[in-house]
Amino acid sequence: MALVAGNTTRLWTLVAKEFWRKTRRRLRAGPVYRWRYSGRTPERVLIAPPDLRLADPQIALEIYYGRYPLSGHLVETGGTSPFQLDVPNRGWQKSLHGFRWLRHMRAAGTELAAANARALVTDWIAMHGNQISGIAWEPGTTA
Template identity: 90%
Template sequence: MAIAAGSTTRLWTLVAKEFWRKTRRRLRAGPVYRWRYSGRTPERVLIAPPDLRLADPQIALEIYYGRYPLSGHLVETGGKSPFQIAVPNPGWQKALHGFRWLRHMRAAGTELAAANARALVSDWITIHGSQISGVAWEPGTTAKRVIAWLQHSSVVL
């Protein structure tokens, strides 16, 4: 009888855990959770942190032509998105996904550079925005990307 009582207690514990798990999932998918994050999306960042690093407008031109000189390594994309190319250099990949090169686009100060920057950010979101894995989502790279997007929001938005 003691074995049966222990099994019954364990069974009720498992049932309670499963009930709680399903309840939390329903709450997250329900209208109350969606309401929490609804509302207008801001059109621009009011205060962008300054970028203290030097920028070279010539690098923006190189990026426009599909040549990405990042982390001491030059990669030519041949018209493809740089986010679709497999490059064996992890430093180059981290620099690409960190988006610190946006400072060069901002320094160029042209509408062409801004349009190219927006297109590249859009490519990244399309390719890597839904699959959270790999070099693009390492904590250090993600932090650099978020900071770069905030610093250069005037170019990206």
């Protein structure tokens, strides 16, 4: 009888842990969790830390023409948003969602590069801003 009681206690412990895990997952995917991150968007960034990595204005031009040389892998988008593509190279996807390529747009210093950067960021927000999951939200990508 003691063996059965021990198994029953262990079973209920496992059931409770699974229930709590599912509840936390639902809360993170639900509207209350998304509400935490909604609200007004600031007009501008007040302080931007200096970027110590080199920037190449030529890469900004490549991005404008739909060629994304990220993480040692070139992807041509053919006019579609790069965030809509299913590229099998995980390093390229992390580089795309990490937005480190924006430094090249800033280095170009043209209104065209700035408009292209704004359009790409707007595409990302439209596609990934409301769903907090996937490679775009992994800690290694967002860091």
